[in-house]
Amino acid sequence: MIDINPQRILTRYNVKVEKEMTPEEVAEKLFPVEVNIREVAKAVFEGDEDEVVESIQNAINNGLDPLSLINNALMVGMEIVSTLYDDGVLYLPDVIISAQAMIEGIEYCKERSGQEHEYKGKIVSYVVEGDIHDIGKKIVTVLLRAKGYEVVDLGKDVCVEEVIAAVKREKPIMLTGTSLMTTTMVGFQDVNSRLLESDINVPVVCGGGAVTQDFVSQYELGLYCEEASDVPKIADAIINGLNIGQLMKEFHKH
Amino acid sequence: MIDINPQRILTRYNVKVEKEMTPEEVAEKLFPVEVNIREVAKAVFEGDEDEVVESIQNAINNGLDPLSLINNALMVGMEIVSTLYDDGVLYLPDVIISAQAMIEGIEYCKERSGQEHEYKGKIVSYVVEGDIHDIGKKIVTVLLRAKGYEVVDLGKDVCVEEVIAAVKREKPIMLTGTSLMTTTMVGFQDVNSRLLESDINVPVVCGGGAVTQDFVSQYELGLYCEEASDVPKIADAIINGLNIGQLMKEFHKH
Amino acid sequence: MSLKRYNKMAYDDFEDMVFGHSIYPIKTGFDLEIGAGYTSAEVNYAPRPAAGESKEKLITEYQKITTDVLQRMVQVGFPSVVLETEHVQQMTVNPSWGAEIAHEQKTIMEEFYDEYGIKCALRHTPADIRGGKEALDLRGDSYCLLLESFEEVASNGADMLSIESLGGKSVFDSSIIRNDLSGVLFSIGILGTLDVEFIWEDISKIAKKHDVVAAGDTDCAQANTAMFIAGGLLDRKLAHTLAVVARAVSAPRSLAAYEAGAVGPGKDCGYENTIIKAIAGVPISQEGKGSTCAHSDVMGNLAMQCCDLWSNESVEYRGEFGGTSVQCWGETLSYDCSMMNTAIEAGYAKVFRDVFMVSDRYRDPQAFILAFDNAYRIGESIVKDGNDIYLRAKNAAIEACNIVDEGSRGQLELSRFEKASLAKAIKSLHSLTDEKDVFIEENLNKLSTMESFRPENYGY
Amino acid sequence: MSLKRYNKMAYDDFEDMVFGHSIYPIKTGFDLEIGAGYTSAEVNYAPRPAAGESKEKLITEYQKITTDVLQRMVQVGFPSVVLETEHVQQMTVNPSWGAEIAHEQKTIMEEFYDEYGIKCALRHTPADIRGGKEALDLRGDSYCLLLESFEEVASNGADMLSIESLGGKSVFDSSIIRNDLSGVLFSIGILGTLDVEFIWEDISKIAKKHDVVAAGDTDCAQANTAMFIAGGLLDRKLAHTLAVVARAVSAPRSLAAYEAGAVGPGKDCGYENTIIKAIAGVPISQEGKGSTCAHSDVMGNLAMQCCDLWSNESVEYRGEFGGTSVQCWGETLSYDCSMMNTAIEAGYAKVFRDVFMVSDRYRDPQAFILAFDNAYRIGESIVKDGNDIYLRAKNAAIEACNIVDEGSRGQLELSRFEKASLAKAIKSLHSLTDEKDVFIEENLNKLSTMESFRPENYGY
């Protein structure tokens, strides 16, 4: 069996460009100083649901207000994870695992505080009619929740009627839909038309295997999203007041 | 240097399906019986201009009317060549060489008879604006002349104005245009519109590298032609009275 | 179900494995042999969306596709070719559509065979229509319809039957995005295996009845999903060292088809097929650098190492400068096969096999474990506990991790992150029980809260 | 013009020729070496028609194309790549457009080189804009504009300069459809050669001035036209035994570029490049099974035999399932190169070379004469009378026919028609004079009635 030195024929670029510090080392520098909050943030980073709950309980025991922990500790920890992902240090499953743990933490805080937590905003997510591939939607939904948004997940193979009804009912800041196949992509067109007809100018973020910037550019309300991890950024931009025109400029993929 | 038996890895299908008889053998069975006419037809088959002229002179010397030789001897010889090409026995250059010789023969007959020869019909041919590739047009023009048509060749890179002017002036039974590139194909659209506007319902036969049946199907007057050797067949069909609808049916490539 | 499980390897030595040869070659279609001494292209295509609007348009589309492919084959002198028709939904949901299309395609192929003697065969791959809006429905009405589709194509011209079955998919999707290896092992190794053997018993019967070939299944829905999420070297949606686990476990899962009566050729997107060939000796179709039209991969040459058919996975039927897309890719694939066949004739098959493999052996861990020597090792770990569908899958997962681990101490350069993720994977896998029933019960309990999971899909 | 003609072969023995190696390798771009021990893909692309509507749209299109290619290269671990931009008319007619595009492309390539260390280089191929509505205008205003285009791209990022020049085309077109070999010999061997050396003296000066590479020319407009008209095995628009003559004569024609200062790498669609490599020792780009997107050919593997760059000829930039077309074909080509590079590293380069060649040696006469041993023979017949551009072209034509004739008595099976046409060709070529000036005068006289022929285009 032949063997050769692979460096003569290929380059493992990921090894070549890997950053010097491990994720743990980078995170260590970013954790908050205050010891109770630090523990919560670390637990989110570890993605350990039990540790998250434990550290929250400890912080509460030490006098910190449960509801405040959501923004000051849980979201801070999540923000560190997102930053590490954006900087090329973490992988997406780590983000999802952390997000999951953080969401558990939010639930616990709400229980302990007895009050309602105000979400950043509400988003409706779905997979277009005729399509039952939903990994993309699953990922987007988790990432949005991790960023503090309330997500109404309509599921798979959702017909236009149901989408419009949900939008009217939930009044979201944004709609996000995924489509894997070119044959089902046209559903976005119908949604776009129906929303405009009903005078509902909510941005429709479209992503998934078949979708392209060119396709989405056809629709007044359409925003193209290539990466699941960009969807929360679009949501944040909407919260910050950008209108559809400005959003299109900001997030247009050339 | 390695060598192997090629029959283990490839199949020269042309050798496999080659017909038994040579072109000469097949032609021999098809030549007309009358000896003077036979010689003319044979000379056309050989594609030898000098022999064509010589055999025509001999026939005239032997009392045959020069003008009649065009249809009875020259065209008959050409028809045999075309048949052999359609049947897979000859190659296209053979057809062009014979056509050239036959056209020489027609000129000679016209000279010797002092009369005008009536063409089967008139056709205008051109290469679309922006395109200077004209092998296709050259081939089509020769084949049409070989079939007894008068061809007004407008040349290459011909703008729409010039095409329409020529059609109005020459009143052809058919227009044939070629386009090699997708970027120049749109010229056919303009020609089609302008002809319809001027109420001139002449079929526009379109061919060339970029052209497809689907593209041509968009135009009321458009007929798609994949093979140069099919253009004369379309012309014959028009002479036989088929209208555009019938032509489209007859020559539609699926 | 009492299937005969594989308990030993079909090949004594991985050195005996090579492209164009298999232990149990197949003859089918018009004089076409697979794994009997030469390779052939397997041309795979998708109709344009507009063509899907009606049965008539679809039939015309497939007629054009079939004619185009065969025309190009004879124009360039290729002696053989296989066509694979992966159904679009309508063709399976309306079994008569699939039947008519198979018939039309086969008719054209027969004309070319009669006129030119070109050896050819037709594989039909119905769509797995058992996925519902809420959950998979694997054993209900859609299953009956699916079997009807198989009957229809089998009795109307299809020579080989395949499918990319969905068993375990919803559980897998949730697991893979969370690095949950126990969930991956359960969804592919248990649920996937149970569904594969369930349907392939029926598909094999249909094949036998109509004297056609029950070819095989691939874990496209799971292992290839992992591969696609893992992406290229710089993507960070899934560590490649974890995608390796999904791939390793997909082998015993796809193997179950052969235990239930399938005979090969394994379907093109089954990258696990080399492992299966080592175990079962069946011929296999593969894809790599000839399927970039459909997706990228990190083993474009290595995939050729032991292939018997060489495929382009799928390409939408459309015009290119060089002809229609099926002609372009059909020709490229056929030249690859001509190269392999020439190597065979010249006595250099194994040299070529090795060079294909070494080109990508160290490109990525996913390629490394599928190098035929490593694939063979994984196969051994499977047949070691062949009768236990859990243990054999767990063995495969652990063996694959060990292989990567050893490799990383040799010429397989892993990033720090990959090493860390591999260490976590090994730890996680070793922490699992050895008891099949314990493992299954644990996982069923975990899933009792997952709305889209229905145990009855798998006989529970 | 007093050029130094080739009078001897650069290689002593055809056995010394192989892919990835040349006698005079080239280093250019960002650390990229050509013919210095490894092969690289040369990715070639065409903008979509809509993108050609404005300069801004074109620039954006090429930025996308360049980014896409490089992105895919690093995602799959390829160490090197060449990009070739064949100008659409507007880019040459507006030299500043070509300049801006070259600059934008090179900027992106530099970013990737800086970040990943991927070796890469850029070839620009201006369009030959010297063709007019009535006739070619080879030495007038459009020529000045063409040279300006070369200056602009050379000073704005292009590493290598090429062109597919049109000299002799109109005479060739008329000749080839009439099996007129004397006309073919005149249009390619005389007119083509005269135009090639005329423009390459100027192009080489420009390249030298800007310290870039004067790469080379191909007889696309003539020999490839013959190849395309000849088509596949079953096409009957031109006997393949006659297309062989056009190809053989294209070698001394394209060779003239190197006599006038070009240094390689020869451009991709020059199937005659193997002959030229044998004579001049320059590295060459080739295309075959990796360029089916652009056209079919009968030597998809053989073309790899001695290549230093491996190209896809051209593909329209658009989306496929697997990415954009430049990514799909770029990856396929790069895997072919990885296979060749692995063979080189493993010490099996010549085995692979031979298998590539033998795969197609007997597929068609056009492939047969380009098998490297036969290509070498044709090269020898050229340098034998290297100083006489007529005699050397006539020698090449006759040698090619002899090679096919000998082959037909061996394993190269010709149809009866092909044998008859070959016999006619040999007879016709042998009937030609040996005197260059007599030949030229005869042909100029013949062409005096051809409206679209202008002798002053060639200095007459």
Ligand SMILES: [Zn+2]
């Ligand atoms: Zn698949």
Ligand SMILES: [Zn+2]
């Ligand atoms: Zn597939």
Ligand SMILES: [Zn+2]
């Ligand atoms: Zn070219």
